[in-house]
Amino acid sequence: MNSECRRFPILSYLQTITLPTPFPVGPINCYLAEGDELTLVDTGPREPATLDLLRQELAARGHALKDIRRVVVTHTHVDHFGLLADIVAESGARVLSHSRNRWSLTDFEHEWFHRHDFYRDIFLRAGAPTEYADAVIHGMRRITQYAASVPADSFVPLEDEDKLTLGTDAWQVVFAPGHASGLICLYEPRSRTLISSDHLLRDITSNPVLEPPTRGETERPRALVDYCASMEKTARLPIRIALPAHGEPIYDVRALVDARIAFHRSRLDHIEEQLQCCTASAFELCQILFPELKSFDTFLGLSEVIAHLDLLELEGRVRREESDGPTRYVSTAK
Numbered sequence: 001m002n003s004e005c006r007r008f009p010i011l012s013y014l015q016t017i018t019l020p021t022p023f024p025v026g027p028i029n030c031y032l033a034e035g036d037e038l039t040l041v042d043t044g045p046r047e048p049a050t051l052d053l054l055r056q057e058l059a060a061r062g063h064a065l066k067d068i069r070r071v072v073v074t075h076t077h078v079d080h081f082g083l084l085a086d087i088v089a090e091s092g093a094r095v096l097s098h099s100r101n102r103w104s105l106t107d108f109e110h111e112w113f114h115r116h117d118f119y120r121d122i123f124l125r126a127g128a129p130t131e132y133a134d135a136v137i138h139g140m141r142r143i144t145q146y147a148a149s150v151p152a153d154s155f156v157p158l159e160d161e162d163k164l165t166l167g168t169d170a171w172q173v174v175f176a177p178g179h180a181s182g183l184i185c186l187y188e189p190r191s192r193t194l195i196s197s198d199h200l201l202r203d204i205t206s207n208p209v210l211e212p213p214t215r216g217e218t219e220r221p222r223a224l225v226d227y228c229a230s231m232e233k234t235a236r237l238p239i240r241i242a243l244p245a246h247g248e249p250i251y252d253v254r255a256l257v258d259a260r261i262a263f264h265r266s267r268l269d270h271i272e273e274q275l276q277c278c279t280a281s282a283f284e285l286c287q288i289l290f291p292e293l294k295s296f297d298t299f300l301g302l303s304e305v306i307a308h309l310d311l312l313e314l315e316g317r318v319r320r321e322e323s324d325g326p327t328r329y330v331s332t333a334k
């Protein structure tokens with residue numbers, strides 16, 4: 001597969017390198033910033049053919065993998081940082097990412113192992129059968145093949161509003177949790193360009209993915225609550241073009257955000273309607289909303305339902321009913 005070679009007229013130092021992924025989301029757009037410190041934003045998954053392709057794409061631009069000085073990881077999904085360990089081993093590059101991502105990047109295998117217990121527990125409380133929980137955990141184990149940890153001393157934590165020079169411009173870190181709890185975008189005010197990662201995608205609705213509490217915290221993130229707040233935050237920036245990690249650029253961020261929020265509002269209404277006549281567990285709701293999903297994909301469906309129930313609960317529209325069995329929900333308007 002040939003990667004697109006796109007340069008952006010107002011940001012001549014920035015190029016897209018598009019790499020394949022084995023996931024339904026399709027290829028990923030990584031961004032290469034030339035300048036004093038050759039910087040790659042996101043890496044593609046850890047697969048030998050993808051690493052070869054990245055080498056070829058760099059060579060076509062006059063660079064080698066060992067020339068990379070920094071890798072910015074927008075969030076810790078394996079299509080975004082899978083090749084990181086190989087790049088760091090060969091180049092000694094520093095890894096810049098939000099501070100919440102430290103453990104997923106420097107202790108990846110252990111973090112994923114720890115997640116299995118969290119997911120099994122939450123799926124069973126959501127009313128999922130044991131076989132379902134086992135199938136999802138099995139799918140998660142397979143995902144670990146697509147990434148590896150980097151040395152702890154390569155990690156440089158970023159926070160919201162930090163500045164970062166890419167090419168000749170100062171880019172600003174925009175913390176935008178929701179799709180992932182440690183997701184960052186990068187914004188350049190002169191050209192009004194946002195590298196939007198999976199936070200804003202033109203043709204796909206980003207799912208709020210269920211995550212365990214970050215180390216040192218006790219509460220799991222409320223992904224959809226965070227995602228809606230992050231969308232409003234980015235919509236307030238005067239963005240001219242948003243460069244996403246999957247698919248084509250976005251030119252009207254406000255309209256896209258309005259459409260995404262309307263989509264989630266209508267799903268919230270739909271879920272609450274289901275709960276007006278009777279109680280249901282998150283897993284039962286998932287089967288009503290996404291009857292076509294199979295095996296590991298149902299994880300994203302259940303993530304989506306739990307994220308919406310979190311927000312409905314926060315807004316006082318549903319309440320939970322705890323018992324010895326699965327947690328059940330009911331509309332407060334019932």
Ligand SMILES: [Zn+2]
Pocket residue numbers: 075077179180198
């Ligand atoms: Zn992602």
